[in-house]
């Protein structure tokens with residue numbers, strides 16, 4: 001696919017980052033800041049947002065706005081997006097990155113906990129994407145970049161609730177990409193593997209783990225190039241081809 005350099009172009013510099021306190025989102029925001037972008041950071045923790053905003057100014061952001069919101073409350077999403085458009089004048093790139101990794105064993109025995117996990121990682125994304133699509137479609141340009149996960153590619157006993165939410169996000173963004181292609185709006189689905197961030201602080205790390213900076217670099221490049229789907233780091237594409245190819249009769253016997 002031909003490279004579409006949309007960041008260096010003069011019109012693509014207003015960036016909305018939802019879940020801006022995430023380590024991956026912040027590392028990506030730094031790359032936008034280095035291009036002199038104007039940033040609108042959304043998160044639920046004011047202290048962390050203030051620290052991130054100051055850091056992004058040091059990295060070169062032309063201006064940084066913050067908006068404090070609990071993203072589980074989907075009734076506030078329309079007003080949130082309206083505020084970001086008003087402050088930035090227009091939004092060229094929207095990145096959605098927030099998330100939680102609830103304990104699977106604890107969550108699987110409680111519908112209430114399952115619903116909470118699905119709300120944060122799935123329904124809140126669908127709410128935001130519905131509103132963002134309504135903004136971008138008539139505008140006929142821009143990028144919606146969404147962090148899903150390799151966990152959505154196949155249900156596994158160790159994290160199928162989180163995986164269910166991510167599968168919904170991957171399928172929703174796939175359909176949205178199909179819808180918005182004719183409006184020249186790019187929808188990027190990002191599928192990270194293991195990334196060393198606060199979300200995975202309790203996990204033992206090994207050779208398959210990547211840093212937020214590595215993943216952010218690949219996200220930034222994919223946005224610039226108008227990509228559709230990325231696995232990050234890239235080798236997860238091949239790992240998931242193998243995982244998805246294992247017949248169910250064998251897969252159910254594995255402890256994955």
Ligand SMILES: NC(=O)c1ccc[n+]([C@@H]2O[C@H](COP(=O)([O-])OP(=O)(O)OC[C@H]3O[C@@H](n4cnc5c(N)ncnc54)[C@H](OP(=O)(O)O)[C@@H]3O)[C@@H](O)[C@H]2O)c1
Pocket residue numbers: 019020021022023024025043044045048069070071072097098099100120147148149150191192193194195196197198199200
């Ligand atoms: N790390 C991995 O291995 C990995 C792998 C695949 C996909 N991902 C995905 O990558 C994205 C970024 O995660 P990360 O790894 O960068 O983890 P992270 O640093 O822990 O970031 C997650 C962020 O989501 C925010 N958040 C959670 N619930 C929220 C809510 N209701 N309202 C507002 N903010 C909320 C958290 O805010 P607080 O700081 O206020 O809690 C936190 O800043 C997530 O979508 C995650 O599912 C991560």
